[in-house]
Every structure is written in structure tokens, then in C-alpha cells.
Amino acid sequence: MGLSCSSVVDAPIEEVFAWHGRPGAITRLTPPWQPVRVVAEASSLRDGHAVLGFPGGLRWVAAHQPDAYDPPHQFEDVLESRPLARVLRWRHTHRFAEVDGDRTRVEDSVATPVPRRALRAMFRYRHAQLADDLTAHARARSWTDRALTVAVTGSNGLVGKAVTALLSTGGHRVLRLVRRAARAPEERRWDPLDPAADLLRGVDAVIHLAGEPIAGRFTHAHEVAIRDSRVEPTRLLAQRAATSPDGPTAFVSASAIGIYGPDRGDEPLTEDSERGEGFLADVVAEWEAATAPAEQAGLRCVRVRTGIVQSPQGGTLRLLYPLFAAGAGGRLGDGTHWLSWIGIDDLADIYLRAVCDQATSGPINAVAPRPVRNQRYTRTLASVLHRPAVLPVPALAPRLLLGRRGADELALADQNVRPARLLAQEHVFRHPELDSALRHVLGVLPPGAAEEVG
Template sequence: MTVVKPLTWSGVVGLPRSDVFAWHERPGAVARLTPPWLPVRVVREAISLADGEAVLGFPLGLRWVARHSGYVPPAQFVDELVSAPLRWGLRWRHTHEFHDEGSWTRVTDRVETTVPPVLLRAMFAYRHRQLGMDLAAQATARNSGDRPMVVAMTGSRGLVGSALAPFLTTAGHRVVRLVRGRPDGPDERRWDPEAPADDLLRGVDAVVHLAGASIAGRFTQAHRAAVRGSRIGPTRALAELAGRTTDGPRAFVNASAIGYYGPDRGDEVLDETSTRGDGFLADLVADWEQATEGAALAGLRVVNVRTGLVQSPRGGTLRVFRPLFAAGLGGRLGDGRAWQSWIGIDDLVDVYHRALYDGALTGPVNAVAPAAVRNAEYTATLAGVLRRPAILPVPSLGPRLLLGGAGASELAEASQRVYPAALLAAGHRFRHPALEPVLRHLLGRDRNRVG
């Protein structure tokens, strides 16, 4: 197979070269740079950029093993595909170069490969944008007092945790994953949700509690019991343990949801001071947040992150909508007037990060973008990003057949115009305050590509 001319992508990030190179050496860098729309997962990261190997998992059990070499810190390192059967028909040698550009850094990727350039441009454009945004967010945090911490995390393999954990480790924090099964190495500890061990949180500076059964589904008695059972008791037990661990955490950051405000509040703008709504989810969230009281009474700073509709092709609504809209089968739900309060996955990561280091942030925090959109605008925007029509409205009967009446009312048909008052009062800056740019970034459809 003929090897094409080496391909080059280059961009500038606003930090010194030593900082940018060090970021690439920390655990989590590969995960943070892997585009979320690709069917790829990080199986193992390299221990060293000098001679280690990183392993990526592809569909059908294929493994991409990249061996590192050419290590000249802080100037360059190389990774090369070495795994069969991929290397039999595919060449890949990727040189990562770092050059001073004043007090900033030019990052250049040079790739010798047989992969057509058209298949790579979106990936490298994403990598450069993501690197720049992550480094900027982490620099802002350091300037605001962020220091290396040991963070215990439940739900680290879920949608939010799989993005947050590598972000924290590339920022210099240590993440201790609390797992239900057998621990694998020093950065995992076994967690019994009903009766956590007394020493579980020793030596930990903060807890991020993300675990819980998926809320999506028909609101049967069994489903409601599973959703409540996976949240209330385990949260209470973990919060009380955090409160009584003498050499344990000082902050307890708990996942929560904007379901607190009820399924439909019309055009009312809802901030953290708004009253609780009605329905199963409102009751669930109220009890879920109340379950953190043990940590608060012990003097820990508690933050309940009330999350909106998370935008990521790896999960949530976007994972469901993307293939439908890509096939031209998407459209508004009903009359399209329902409010959708959304947040990009990386902005949500920044909110959790801020909840860890910002000592002034406490209580409920609405994790949503500043501008909620109506369903009609959301669907039109997604269709435009994917360059497909959105002309097939979804009748209300569809969600009700899938979710039942109560489930459809509180999930698919929910209308909540939520505003992130606490974050904006704290001076928080969103990476993507508008919907179209975040969809373009996450789906590889950004107009401004590096090259």
C-alpha cells in the first residue's frame, strides 16, 4: 500500500511549552483527546511516553496498540501503530512536536499514514480545540486556588465520570475510583454502597459522587424503586462516612438533577432559589440532596450539581438523537415549545472541577448553559449541524408508548427553563454558552479547523 505524503496539523495554545508537554505525560491525556463521536475507547494508557504502549479498543474486538519512542522532552514524542492485524494494512507514525512561540506553545502533529486525510481532519481539529480549552480551564482554576487533590469518585465509568476523571488527572489531581468489584491497583478502592468500609475515604481531600441507576425508562414501581434505591441510601451512607472520617474529605460534591423543579413550569426562569416542583423526579431529587446532610452537618462543604440535558455523543439524549437526525428522521417533539436546559459534557466537567476547588461554591448549583432553548430550536440546530432536514415531528404518542404516561411527562416532554445563577454570580465562564458551537465541536462538524 502506498504511503501518502506526511500530513501536518498545527495550532498555538496559550501556555509555556513545559506545561503543555507535562499535560501530555499525565494520565488521562489520551482519553481527553479522543473525539467522542468515534467508536473508540481507551483500554490502557502508556506509563511512559519514552517507551510505553497505549491501547485503544475498536469495534469487533480490534485493538490499536501505539508504541511510544522519540522522547525528547519538552520537544517531541512519537507513537507508532504496532498491533496486528491493523498494522498489516495500515501505516501510522505520529510525531508530536512542541515549539516555543513567545511565551506560548505551537503544537504540531505530523502523521505518516495510509489513512486518507479527509478522514483525519475533523479528528485533529477536535484534538487541538480540546487541548486548548482544557489547558485554559485548568490554568484558570490554578489562578483561582486549585491545588493537587486526592479525589474519591463513584460512577467513574459513566458518562460524566469517564470525562471528569481524565480531566482531573491531566490537571494534576489523583483520582481514586470507588468500585463495587475487585479493586485494580492503588487508585481503586472497593465500595459497598450500603455499608462503606470505615477506611474508604482516608487520605481523600474530596468526594465526587456520581453513581446511580439510569433514570431513563418506564416509570414502573420497580423502576422507581431501583432509581431511588441506588441514590438515597448510598448517598446517605457515603456522606455520613465522609463526615466522620477524621483524615478524610473537606468537600462532598454530589450529582443531582434539574428534575427538582418539576416537569413543567411554563416560561418561568428557574434558578437555585426557585421552589421545588411536583412529581416523582422532584421528590427523588429533594430526598437525594437531603441525603448529603450528614456531610454538611459535619462541616464539609457540600455541592449538589443539578444537571440539565448533557450533550455528548457518548450518552444521553444526543446519543439517541444523532443517528436519527443523521438519517434525516429527526424532528421536533409535539409543538416544539418545551424548554430544554442543556449543557455540554466539557462544561459540566468544568462545573464539577470548580465545585472541588472553589470554597465559596456551596449548596445547589444549576449545571446548565446560560441560554435554554425550545425543543424546536434544539432540533433545528442539530439538524443544521448534521446538514439534514428536520421535518418529521414526533407525536406525543411515541414517547408515551416507550416510557409510559408518567415517564414521558417527566422525561421526554419535560419543559424546564433553568438558569445557572450561582455559577454566573461566581464569575464562571462557559466554554460553549451557545448550542450550535458545542454540537459542532462534539460531533466533529466545526467550521474552523486547524491545518
């Protein structure tokens, strides 16, 4: 038994093969709906070992086979960790064939007793990720043909993992700014309240993602942590970027659509809209203002106002996915409030653009071009999962969980946000429609798609 899956991607064979050998490739190819994490990447496609971790301490150790290594046409890995290897007998051959100078046929052949139907969604996801990532990198090369050195805070978070893996598979060097002692050449210790004078030496751009998670009950302590983890650390990092010799020319900071306030109704909100009122609007305004030292020093500053990120590994979808999969989902309140969402891979693309595109600056609404009302969101999620959505959640429930302010500013926020500046730049979204975005991150094939993977 086994599976074979092939597709044609729009990139030269040397680039496709090189992509697989760069840091971050296994992260980009690991489906987000699977309960696995990348423990270690292979140091070489010829003879390295990749390690994935499963719940309960199980490890998937894939050993690359030197006798099957034939760049840029083939590499192979074999599952060698027990007890999985004894049961699954997994041998995965990756083949690449030139279609013409700018296109490559990619074929995955897996020998295993695992039924093909259990593998189809995974390999369809992998091929879609590869094709879309290569397209994103080709666009990025039209903005800059340089391999950049990018310093990233918050690299271990949901967004940080996606962004750093996308950058490194594109040939850029990622320096992870970590709060503990550095353990690897690609790490530098960062004290948020006292960044070292040489922290950003040799860096082309900074991506600042770190901050206390906003989700949670809005107690006084939680609100203080949200503000304190963002405003002053951002100001000090921007100041360090502004004063670093041989330092960055671009400073990209996370931000949030919370700046527009929680109750804007049907008003279309663009980057030129007035800021709103409320706790998050105040915090985000201070957070964005904290980038001023970098901007005043002439650095190109981008503030990425992020919407509701769609990934089963974090955010609201992580909470909703098991409920809807069990048939226990439904609209929130009356379901009429707007939800401005963004797929995790589209968000990573926006950060790639923010780093590479000299024409991108100022606030950017990182949301999909078609926001939906909550009732439409719940119907779409239920439809993708082939489950009913008949159990509405009263507005009282999130208020009990998050507090009144937390519920009003997060779960019940009514924000019809549009990515006006990205659309003006003719930015290409991988998943502009919610149905497509959810199917991709949840591994649900559209009708008839199973036959595409043989």
C-alpha cells in the first residue's frame, strides 16, 4: 500500500529543491490540524534527521537516506523511531522533474500500510503550501533581490513560527531575539526593558511580534500586562533600531484592528478611519506611537493591524474547532456583528511584504478582503466540518468567561475592516474567501478533491 501525489509548481527545479533544504521547510509543510510539533529540523537532505513530537511523548524520527540523495532530482526519508517505525514502515521519496525552465513537477511517493484516505488531505496541503510559498518568494524577489537578515521577537508564537519559517525558506536569515540566554548562533538575548547596544548589529529589518496574549479575562492585572508588554518594549526596541550602527532600515511592528474600537457596526474601516474608543483602542494607539523613535530616525516603519487569525493551533479557531467538530457550535449572540479575519499564511505573506517591499509603510490592515458577520462565519465553519450549527451561544457566556469588557472588546467586537492599502498595492491573497481558508488549515478537502491524490 502507499500513496503517490504529484503537482506542477511555477519555479525552476533548483529553487524547488533548495526550498526543501532550507530552515523552516518542515514547519511550512506540517499541517496545522495535526497534533504534532517540530522538535528538530534535518541539518541535511542527504543524511540529516528530522524529529516531530506527538502528544504523550511519542517521537517521529525521519532519517534521510544518502543512497537516495540525487540533487536536484530526489531525496528520501525513512521513519526509524520505534514503536512507530515497526507499525507504519514509512518510506517517503521526494522526486523533482523539470517541466521547462520555469516549472517543476513535484512527486511524493510514500510506501506505508497507512490507508491512502488518511494521507490525502496532508499531501494536498503540502503541495498547496509549497506552490503558494514559492509564488510568495517570487513576488518578494521583485521587491528586493537581496537575502535579508531579519531580527524577530516573539518567534515562538503562532504568528512568529509561520513568519520565521516563511522568511528562512525564502533564503533570508532569521535572528531570533529571545529573553533567555542564547543557545544557538541564530539567537540573540533580548531584554525588553534594556536591549543591548549591539542587539541589532548587522540586521536589515526588525519584526516585533512579542506581547502578552490579549485573550483572557480582562482583569486589572491582565490589562496591565497587555499594555506593559507592548508599549515600553516597543519604544525601547524602536529606539535601539534608530541608534544602531550597521542596524536596520525597516521596523515592522505587530498591531491590531482593536484600534478601531469594538462597536463600529457596518462602517467600512480602512487605515484612514478614525481610531475608536475603549481599552484596546487606547493600548493599540500607544503601541503604534511607540514606534516613533524608529520612524523619526528615517527607518521605514510598518504597523501590521492584525484581524482574527485563522489557525487551529491558536486564537479563536483553536477554541471553536473542537466544539464545531462535535456538532456543538453556533452563532454568538444574535450573530450580526462583523468578524474581520485573516488566514495564518496570508498574514505571514503580509509580514514578508512588509520586510521586503520598500513601498509599504505606515499602518496596514492585515485582514482578508471579505469580512463576514458572525452568523456567516459559524455557518461556513459548520459546513466545512459537515456539522450542524444550531446551538447559539448567548452573549452572557463570553461575558462570564472574559468579563464584560473582554467580551465586548473581543468576542462581540463589531468591526468591518478592509485591507484598503494592500488592495491598492494589488496584493495577492492566498485565501480571500473564508471557506477556502478554513478548508486549508483544517485539512478538509473540497468536494471531488480526493481524486486528485492517487
